[in-house]
Amino acid sequence: xxxxxxxxxxxxxxxxxxxxxxxxxxxxxxxxxxxxxxxxxxxxxxxxxxxxxxxxxxxxxxxxxxxxxxxxxxxxxxxxxxxxxxxxxxxxxxxxxxxxxxxxxxxxxxxxxxxxxxxxxxxxxxxxxxxxxxxxxxxxxxxxxxxxxxxxx
Numbered sequence: 197x198x199x200x201x202x203x204x205x206x207x208x209x210x211x212x213x214x215x216x217x218x219x220x221x222x223x224x225x226x227x228x229x230x231x232x233x234x235x236x237x238x239x240x241x242x243x244x245x246x247x248x249x250x251x252x253x254x255x256x257x258x259x260x261x262x263x264x265x266x267x268x269x270x271x272x273x274x275x276x277x278x279x280x281x282x283x284x285x286x287x288x289x290x291x292x293x294x295x296x297x298x299x300x301x302x303x304x305x306x307x308x309x310x311x312x313x314x315x316x317x318x319x320x321x322x323x324x325x326x327x328x329x330x331x332x333x334x335x336x337x338x339x340x341x342x343x344x345x346x347x348x349x
Contacts, residue, residue, distance in 0.1 A: 204230070205225060205228065205229070205230055205305075206221070206222075206225060208230060208253045208254075208303060208305055209221055209224065209225055209228055209305055211253045211277070211278075212251035212252075212253050212278070212304075212305040213251065213305070213326070214278075215325070215329050216322065216325065216326070220319075220322045220325065223315075223318075223319045223322055224307075224315065224319075224322065224326075227307060227308075227311040227312065227314065227315045228305050228306060228307050228311075229305075229306045229308075230303065230304075230305065230306070231250065231303070231304045231305070231306040232301070232302070232303050232304075233255075233298040233301070233302045233304070234298060234301055235298055235299065235300050235301050235302075236298065237297075237298050238295055238296065238297055238298070239257060239281065239282075239296040239297070239298060239302075239304070240282065240292050240295070240296055241292065241295045242261075242262060242291075242292055242293060242294055242295045243291055243292060244291065244292045245290070245291065245292075246282065246284050246285040246289035246290060246291055246292050246309075247285055247308060247309055247310075248282060248285050248306050248307060248308045248309060249280060249281070249282055249283050249285050249286050249306075249307045249309070249312065249330075250280070250281040250282050250304040250305065250306050250307075251278070251279070251280050251281070251304060251305045251307075252275055252276065252277050252278065252279045252281060252302060252303075252304050253277055253278075253303050253304060253305060254277055254301075254302060254303040255277070255298065255299075255300045255301055255302025255303060255304075256274060256275070256276060256298075256299040256300040256302065257274070257275040257279070257281060257296050257297065257298060257299060257302060258271045258273070258274055258275075258296070258297045258299050259271065259272050259273040259274075259275065259294050259295075259296055259297075260272070260294060260295040260296070260297055261293075261294050261295075262295075269295065272294070273337070274299070275296075279333070280330050280333055280334075281296055281304065282296070283330050283334065285309045286307075286309055286312055286327070286330070
């Protein structure tokens with residue numbers, strides 16, 4: 197993880213949270229960090245502590261879920277820039293339920309759940325806007341998964 201100067205983080209943060217105005221992004225900035233993952237590595241693995249939300253700003257990630265047929269995993273989603281990753285951390289999830297693999301060198305904004313807790317105390321309206329946006333994105337993701345499942349069945 198890299199803790200860059202605020203000026204280096206502001207542009208990726210604006211890309212990740214483009215739905216927030218400049219004032220809100222400035223308020224969120226001290227709570228975030230830049231996180232880079234190289235191609236071929238996991239961002240996190242199933243069973244890891246769910247300790248942070250990430251938002252992909254550059255690269256490509258694959259979400260893998262273990263199948264019931266032994267030790268095999270299946271890619272269940274590809275995530276592109278703008279996608280939230282690991283959002284269960286903000287909802288109180290204890291462990292990661294999937295593995296997220298780096299298909300391309302990737303850059304993400306990281307928001308630790310403890311930092312988010314402090315942020316929502318300091319800026320509750322912005323935190324609510326952030327959570328509403330995440331809920332909207334997750335709802336779309338669930339709709340797409342349901343449509344794929346219906347197509348398969």
